[in-house]
Amino acid sequence: MSIARASPTRQEAPLPTILFAAKSERWTTYEPHLRTALAEQGLDHAHLTTEADPADVDYIIYAPNSGLSDFTPYTRLKAVLNLWAGVEDVVGNPTLRVPLARMVDEGLTDGMVEYVTGHVLRHHLGMDTHIHGQDGRWRDDSTPPLARDRSVAVLGLGVLGSACAQSLAALNFRTHGWSRSAKSIRGVTCHHGTGGLDGALRAAQIVVLLLPNTPATDSTLNACSLALLPKGAVIINPGRGALIDDEALLAALDAGHIGHATLDTFRVEPLPADHRYWSHPRVTVTPHIASATRPASASRTLARNIRRAEKGETLHHLVDRDLGY
Template sequence: MTAPTILFAAKPERWATYEPHLRLALSAAGVSDANLTLQADPAEVDYIVYAPNSAVQDFTPYTRLKAVLNLWAGVEDVTDNATLKVPLARMVDEGLTEGMVEWCVGHALRHHLGMDAHIHGQDGVWRNGDVPPLARHRGVTVLGLGALGEAVATALAGLGFAVAGWSRSAKDIEGVQTFNGVDGLFRALSSAQIVILLLPDTPATENILNADTLAQLPKGAMIINPGRGPLIDDDALLAALDTGHIAHATLDVFRTEPLPQDHPYWAHPNVTVTPHIASETRPKTASQVIAENIWRGETGAPFLHLVDRTLGY
């Protein structure tokens, strides 16, 4: 068997971070003879370890290519590439999942407990009048029940929250009341005091939070979006914040990143902007996912985490 050639196609500064982890993971997976490289003749490349913001955008010259292995969980910047004819695997990584769970749970608890009033209210006023409900009396809805959404919903249910979840297809998750379809979306939102968005960015999910769906939420609901910027109609959210129907929005992702300095979100008193940090791909655990898929490709086993490009995820 010829040793496979693996092209690392991401920002060059990421090479130093990933190379040692990839080599260790490939060795552990039984592919230690692989040629892992930053540069190669396209006609000799078997696998591309890929970031959508890399220089590789035309896959046509890669005539021996077996698979493209995405380093990011999101694949919306790849699925429409007409030159990509081989399997595309998205990143499903336990490190990424754990990081997302920690970030979402942290901000859900922050809003649930009303921490901002005390963190920002260091002005000599003794604010002891507001007592939050117990978690079991706080409705939290997770939109999107893929690997990340299911993990977040399960973690919040484990803390006692009354968790609902919505996805396009029916799901069954212990401790979580699940909904699907348009009617199910409205029902999932109707009791949601906190909404967490973890849907992929597809034509079917764009602006899923809009004037109509925001109106389904109880007054004073809070939004947490670590999913994708286009999931929210920004104008509709700002209007709902201005009227007080939505009490606060914590947003980690945006249509344009970095978020422009003149964007209204920066100055809005009821918006928290975080710089797309909810969960980063961890080189050590991501490399293990990549190495396993390369081993599978070399042994004839089916690839893991393949993208259905008709659905966009």
């Protein structure tokens, strides 16, 4: 007589615990989008929370200003997914020993392209003269050049820089790009390395800064590099404040070598009320609004990456600890 054997009980995979480590107002904004995005990825069973026993946490969705700085107690941690595009405030943390992914969000990219394209066109067309010159007489009736006669350089050809360079090239600007390593982008003259930076600057009537913030990029625009730019060149910085030597830029503006600077990021934020940038006639200050992470699209990015990790796949947008981005 055969004895029926009970089928072994199928062991269900443990529920992944996802800790949302950011300020409380961000949780209010993100929670519904994250739950929807996780469900779309088949992760509706995941435990999404703002409080958990560190030993139970599998993933941390992380904002560097959350107050969490010691990752040591998170013994089950598989990955940290940054909520911000910049990782300079976390990449050097010695307690973080798991993969770190930076935020690459389609909404952030679109917003940056729109900001950069808008301000490049503003300076290309000389719009400030007409907007601020409504006093009953024509200030300047000269015709601006066509885009094909204007050179623009984008410093930094990552996701954001490449998208901006392609947008400018599509408008027929003579578009140059510079990056640490060699890149190839259709319609863009790509430069790389130290010598390549000099060439990109010498060619640029408008410079857009979209480099990461690392020790190697600090003060990329300094007295020496600013001197390479053609007289009257315009600088647009929606990237990182530390990319510019502020005193060198102010000196170049005062001397008339640099025609204008539109600045969205600064070494100290908010920009102090007594900073010379506020009162300088050749500086436009915008309050770090060039682009922002949109909760709906960012949540989809986060959920897709967690799903990849759960399947044992390599995360997208991994940070290179040695390079700092």
